[in-house]
Amino acid sequence: MRAVHHPSARTDRHPPPPFNAPAARRLRTALGMGPEHVAHALRGSYGLPYVTPALVAAWERGTATPSHPELAALAGALWCSPGELIGRPRTLREHRVARGLAPEDVARTVGHELHAYLRMEETGHWRGTERQSAALARMLGLSLADVITVTGREDRLAELLRSAATTRWQAYVRPVSKIAPLERRPLEEALHRLHRDYQGHMAATLSWGGGHGDAGDSGREFLDRIVDHFWTAVGDATR
Incomplete structure (x- = not known):
């Protein structure tokens, strides 16, 4: 008997999208379906003969990630839009x-x-x-x-924000505004907050007796997420 070749989930040459596993599980449960029902639908209606209940369960556990075609088919099987199964899009x-x-x-x-x-x-x-x-x-x-992320300017924004947090923040209002065209007041408040939070975080860590090494690690962690901190600060400043 001739072996049947099953297409691999990884034949899609594009990186898989960020998958929202809890949402997939929640949507399936709400429909009263088990992993076996989803797998049957993907095999029979969406041309994915290799999908098994175990693969569906792996997607929902987060130990495997559906490719772009698989995610589109899964959305059809769960009667939802692909966006409901995607984590925060980045690209x-x-x-x-x-x-x-x-x-x-x-x-x-x-x-x-x-x-x-x-x-x-x-x-x-x-x-x-x-x-x-x-x-x-x-x-x-x-x-x-x-927009800043998908147009490839987030790395430059992060570089400017790190400098604003660690040096004189006032000098970075204009450069940051060229990338993130915000009103001046909330932009200044956000940069001031980044500077204050970073400096305060470093000072607090040192006061706990952790030493300069711990302070450096804590400070680097703050700077690693500087863009997220910035948008949080901007949101607070515009409320």
């Missing part, structure tokens, strides 16, 4: 998949040739004009933080 492709949009639709709306748009998804480097960037943000529902 342009992940945001598009979360919205359930075809690349052709996004390319046409923002005014790019399809091959050029797909190249931007591949490389992670957005090369659109200001108008095209605004159209992309509207279509994909991107926040300012998302």
